[in-house]
Amino acid sequence: MSLKIEPAPTIALIGYKGNLGKAINIELGKRGFAVTRIGREGDLETQSHLIPYKSINVKNSLKPSAIINLANYYTPAPDGPDFERMKDSIVGVATAIAEYNKIVQVPLISASTYFQFSPEALTPWSDYAQYKNKAREILIAAATLNEFAFTDFILFDNYGGERKNKFFDLAIESLTTGVKLPATCGEQIVNLTYVGDIVDAMIQELDSLLAIPSATRNTYELRSGETYSLKNLAMLIESTSGRSLNIDWCAIPYREREVFDLWSTGFGTPPTWIQKWNIPRYVNSLKLSEASK
Numbered sequence: 001m002s003l004k005i006e007p008a009p010t011i012a013l014i015g016y017k018g019n020l021g022k023a024i025n026i027e028l029g030k031r032g033f034a035v036t037r038i039g040r041e042g043d044l045e046t047q048s049h050l051i052p053y054k055s056i057n058v059k060n061s062l063k064p065s066a067i068i069n070l071a072n073y074y075t076p077a078p079d080g081p082d083f084e085r086m087k088d089s090i091v092g093v094a095t096a097i098a099e100y101n102k103i104v105q106v107p108l109i110s111a112s113t114y115f116q117f118s119p120e121a122l123t124p125w126s127d128y129a130q131y132k133n134k135a136r137e138i139l140i141a142a143a144t145l146n147e148f149a150f151t152d153f154i155l156f157d158n159y160g161g162e163r164k165n166k167f168f169d170l171a172i173e174s175l176t177t178g179v180k181l182p183a184t185c186g187e188q189i190v191n192l193t194y195v196g197d198i199v200d201a202m203i204q205e206l207d208s209l210l211a212i213p214s215a216t217r218n219t220y221e222l223r224s225g226e227t228y229s230l231k232n233l234a235m236l237i238e239s240t241s242g243r244s245l246n247i248d249w250c251a252i253p254y255r256e257r258e259v260f261d262l263w264s265t266g267f268g269t270p271p272t273w274i275q276k277w278n279i280p281r282y283v284n285s286l287k288l289s290e291a292s293k
Helices: 019-030 080-104 127-146 167-177 195-211 230-241 279-285
Strands: 010-014 034-040 048-051 055-057 066-069 108-113 150-155 157-159 189-194 217-222 227-229
Touching: 010 019, 019 034, 019 195, 048 080, 055 080, 066 080, 066 195, 080 108, 080 127, 108 127, 108 195, 127 150, 127 217, 150 195, 157 195, 167 189, 167 230, 189 195, 189 230, 195 217, 227 230, 230 279
Parallel strands: 010 034, 010 066, 034 048, 066 108, 108 150, 150 217, 157 189
Antiparallel strands: 048 055, 189 227
């Protein structure tokens, strides 16, 4: 008697080129999922395409088991074209997903930002936060109307993966090269979560949604236990690595909006999620102290 082999669940992944998207794409493959990567028309890396505000065309009309939406575009100082690019990448993509999931009605996991949940006196935090809010509203409304499961993860700052353009990454680069890093006066606050821990949370939720199909709607924040000012973060990197950073503090002015007091979003972390990584573990994994010998 031959055993029937069930096909691997297929996950439609939107935003696979981003830092988090690349990490979850790799991990989904490691854990036995089949991944259909969805990009814009003209994307030569995939045959499945999304048209903002309109539709998603999945190759071979394959119905996925679930959708993960990590499409995003953010720049701290947007100019004219950036606003349209942000809107298309956030609101336009959410609208296309909502239209597509009217038909396939499969679980959806998406990502928001803590900037959407700033204190009332600071709201709206930015155009970016407003676009993310609109996208969240679109997806919640679609999930309610069409009765599919929807989980939204509220992300704070993160580190790890391939992206190397935030203060933490630039500080590590400065540590290894010795090149002076211009910085603000360093009093703004960041809450940092390792990319791999974010991926773990999302895949745990994916497993749960696939195991028990239902039309649940969940929102979780992925806040780690590591909140630092930039100055304290630099001190932690130095104490862990045993090397001195070359930072030119106060060489850059603060932006119009900086976070000096981290607020709560009002949501809890996933009940089964455990933060596995922290800054000292990550810095030690880079073997920076050995490189200095």
